[in-house]
Amino acid sequence: MSSLEAKSLALGYGGSPIFDKLDLRIPEHQITVLIGKNGCGKSTLLRSLARLLKPAGGTVLLDGKDIYTRPTKEIAKHLSILPQGPVAPEGLTVLQLVRQGRYPHQTWLKQWSREDEEAVMRSLAVTGMTELADRPVDALSGGQRQRAWIAMTLAQDTGAILLDEPTTYLDMTHQIEVLELLAELNENERRTIVMVLHDINLACRYAHHIIAVSNGTIYKKGTPSEIMDEQLIRDVFSMECRITMDPVYGSPMCIPIGNRAARTKSETDNPPVPQTLEPAAERKSVYVG
Amino acid sequence: MQNNKLLIRTRFFSFLLERKAVVLTAILLASLFVLTCICAGIGSLWIPPLEVAKTLFGFGDAMSHTILFSYRLPRAAMSIAAGACLAASGALLQSVSRNPLASPDMIGITGGASAAGVAFLVLTGGKFGLVWLSASAIVGAILIAIILFALAYKGGISPLRLVLIGVAIQTAAGSLSSFLIIVSPHYLANQAFNWLTGSVYGSSWNNVIALLPWAGILGFFAWSLARRANVHELGEDVAASLGSRITSERTLLILLSAALAGAAVSQVGPIGFIGLMAPHMARRLVGPSFGALMPVAACLGAMLLLAADTIGRTAFPPNDIPAGVFTAAVGAPFFIYLLLRRRRK
Numbered sequence: 001m002s003s004l005e006a007k008s009l010a011l012g013y014g015g016s017p018i019f020d021k022l023d024l025r026i027p028e029h030q031i032t033v034l035i036g037k038n039g040c041g042k043s044t045l046l047r048s049l050a051r052l053l054k055p056a057g058g059t060v061l062l063d064g065k066d067i068y069t070r071p072t073k074e075i076a077k078h079l080s081i082l083p084q085g086p087v088a089p090e091g092l093t094v095l096q097l098v099r100q101g102r103y104p105h106q107t108w109l110k111q112w113s114r115e116d117e118e119a120v121m122r123s124l125a126v127t128g129m130t131e132l133a134d135r136p137v138d139a140l141s142g143g144q145r146q147r148a149w150i151a152m153t154l155a156q157d158t159g160a161i162l163l164d165e166p167t168t169y170l171d172m173t174h175q176i177e178v179l180e181l182l183a184e185l186n187e188n189e190r191r192t193i194v195m196v197l198h199d200i201n202l203a204c205r206y207a208h209h210i211i212a213v214s215n216g217t218i219y220k221k222g223t224p225s226e227i228m229d230e231q232l233i234r235d236v237f238s239m240e241c242r243i244t245m246d247p248v249y250g251s252p253m254c255i256p257i258g259n260r261a262a263r264t265k266s267e268t269d270n271p272p273v274p275q276t277l278e279p280a281a282e283r284k285s286v287y288v289g
Numbered sequence: 290m291q292n293n294k295l296l297i298r299t300r301f302f303s304f305l306l307e308r309k310a311v312v313l314t315a316i317l318l319a320s321l322f323v324l325t326c327i328c329a330g331i332g333s334l335w336i337p338p339l340e341v342a343k344t345l346f347g348f349g350d351a352m353s354h355t356i357l358f359s360y361r362l363p364r365a366a367m368s369i370a371a372g373a374c375l376a377a378s379g380a381l382l383q384s385v386s387r388n389p390l391a392s393p394d395m396i397g398i399t400g401g402a403s404a405a406g407v408a409f410l411v412l413t414g415g416k417f418g419l420v421w422l423s424a425s426a427i428v429g430a431i432l433i434a435i436i437l438f439a440l441a442y443k444g445g446i447s448p449l450r451l452v453l454i455g456v457a458i459q460t461a462a463g464s465l466s467s468f469l470i471i472v473s474p475h476y477l478a479n480q481a482f483n484w485l486t487g488s489v490y491g492s493s494w495n496n497v498i499a500l501l502p503w504a505g506i507l508g509f510f511a512w513s514l515a516r517r518a519n520v521h522e523l524g525e526d527v528a529a530s531l532g533s534r535i536t537s538e539r540t541l542l543i544l545l546s547a548a549l550a551g552a553a554v555s556q557v558g559p560i561g562f563i564g565l566m567a568p569h570m571a572r573r574l575v576g577p578s579f580g581a582l583m584p585v586a587a588c589l590g591a592m593l594l595l596a597a598d599t600i601g602r603t604a605f606p607p608n609d610i611p612a613g614v615f616t617a618a619v620g621a622p623f624f625i626y627l628l629l630r631r632r633r634k
Contacts, residue, residue, distance in 0.1 A: 047526075050530060051529070052526055052529050052530070071532075072529070072532045072533070072534055073532035073533075074532075075532065076530065076531055076532025077532075080530050080531075081526070081530045082527075082530070083524070083526035083527060083530070086523065086524055086526070086527055087524060088523065089387070089522045089523075089577035090572070090577065091572065091576040091577050092522075092576060092577050092578065093576065096519075096576070096578050097523075099305075100516075100519060100520055100523065100531065101531070103516065103520055103531040103532060103533070104531055104532035106516065108513065108516075109301060109302035109303075110301075110302060110303050111302075111303060111304050111305065111516065112296065112298065112303045112304055112305035113298075113303050114298075116303075134293070136576075153530075156530075156531065
């Protein structure tokens with residue numbers, strides 16, 4: 001049980017509010033991805049859902065209870081957030097890092113209980129970090145480092161995991177590796193996952209639920225195939241595009257069109273779009289166009 | 290993976306210790322003992338280390354007993370306690386601020402403690418005893434820590450802001466001390482000035498007894514908060530996600546650091562750079578995990594100050610050079626090296 005819900009939330013740094021009277025329900029046991037332009041407030045929203053940012057008004061409910069008034073350590077047993085680009089102290093080993101995920105479960109006298117040990121070993125195994133447990137985090141590759149942090153977040157053993165751009169600074173291989181890992185966790189352990197992603201196509205591929213954020217409002221939300229269309233990209237990202245179908249996954253795929261191509265597009269009319277591929281699995285293919 | 294760890298687990302408590310850190314702390318404690326025997330032996334009358342050790346355990350002759358217990362050992366004990374306090378203070382500060390350049394003397398805390406101590410001496414006319422001098426220095430250190438963090442806080446504490454504001458505060462506190470000394474009557478000025486040079490000179494068992502309870506209680510308290518210090522080192526957001534109450538815990542850790550530095554300064558004056566160097570060396574040896582880091586840093590700090598004081602006491606007879614001079618001679622280049630190393634990253 002980790003249902004997460006925002007109730008007439010007002011958010012903002014300093015004077016100007018970014019969000020006002022926002023109501024939002026994060027679907028349980030699903031992968032939700034927040035998309036939107038830089039500076040549209042999606043990270044702000046994510047942070048406030050995890051109590052890292054105090055709202056100017058309204059509140060966030062975790063299992064129906066206000067996260068701003070409950071003891072923060074209690075919340076940490078149900079909800080974790082991995083911020084963007086975390087930095088481990090020099091020389092800290094992977095095991096030392098992952099152990100700290102147990103912080104909310106530990107007491108002064110019980111710093112390494114059987115449950116702690118099991119949770120840490122499991123998250124190391126799930127993330128494929130067992131072999132690297134004694135290595136310093138700063139000596140790892142970017143992808144391994146991100147996996148170490150995810151392992152720490154997993155060791156916290158929460159029903160809901162929030163991640164702010166977990167794939168930033170990673171190359172393509174490592175991006176997919178991290179997202180596959182999160183999808184597996186969602187599938188196998190039914191963890192609710194909420195993350196901010198910049199890559200629309202990866203968002204469509206891995207999300208059950210997408211929330212498009214624009215100018216301090218939720219522009220649209222729903223499954224990728226429901227909401228993803230050219231109008232959305234135009235309104236949210238101020239960009240022309242063509243939506244086609246991911247030939248492998250069958251999810252919507254966005255082909256961005258730059259200014260120069262957009263100018264010539266009207267002259268050449270509609271350039272051909274491959275429509276030959278069968279849609280994979282149960283995805284609908286209504287967005288080719 | 291677990292064979293380099295020591296597991297202690299019963300129904301009521303459980304700990305996982307790094308074997309390396311435990312062994313290293315034991316080795317350092319043993320080395321500290323050996324160093325004490327050597328340092329206490331050096332002086333106008335050379336007493337061999339073995340003889341010092343014997344005397345320590347009550348088997349020495351009357352002559353060495355008198356020399357050691359009346360003059361050299363209180364001074365050595367004071368160096369050890371003050372060095373350990375300064376190192377622990379620096380370790381705490383570096384963890385909380387996530388800034389390897391933070392140390393109590395670099396950011397004005399020792400300066401604040403000295404100014405408060407001098408103010409106390411001058412304003413009360415020296416009527417009150419050592420214990421109250423300690424208390425005032427500790428209060429001064431804590432006050433400065435609060436002012437410092439209030440000024441440096443801007444949605445988090447940036448390393449550069451902290452150091453810059455700290456340097457300004459250190460300077461301001463220094464001028465306040467000078468001012469107080471100048472306007473005070475002669476006999477008090479002398480007393481205050483002696484205290485200010487940062488020297489272990491003339492330490493008696495009374496001084497040691499005035500410092501030890503502070504050192505012990507504050508040190509143990511700080512060490513018991515190791516888990517919290519560790520979480521803070523992961524950064525504000527991660528710490529908050531893990532359920533740490535950032536502001537109150539950060540305040541507690543900083544106040545502890547200030548109190549530890551203040552306690553040391555109240556007895557030996559503002560001795561610089563121990564709080565910077567010792568935690569750094571410890572980090573190199575056992576890594577950043579605070580439970581292991583703090584005891585190792587404390588041992589190293591004790592050894593550094595003991596060595597510095599012994600050199601100051603014996604290298605240029607008949608002058609007794611304040612230990613602070615030697616810690617600065619080693620510490621200042623070390624600080625520059627750290628700055629350069631950071632810039633290259």
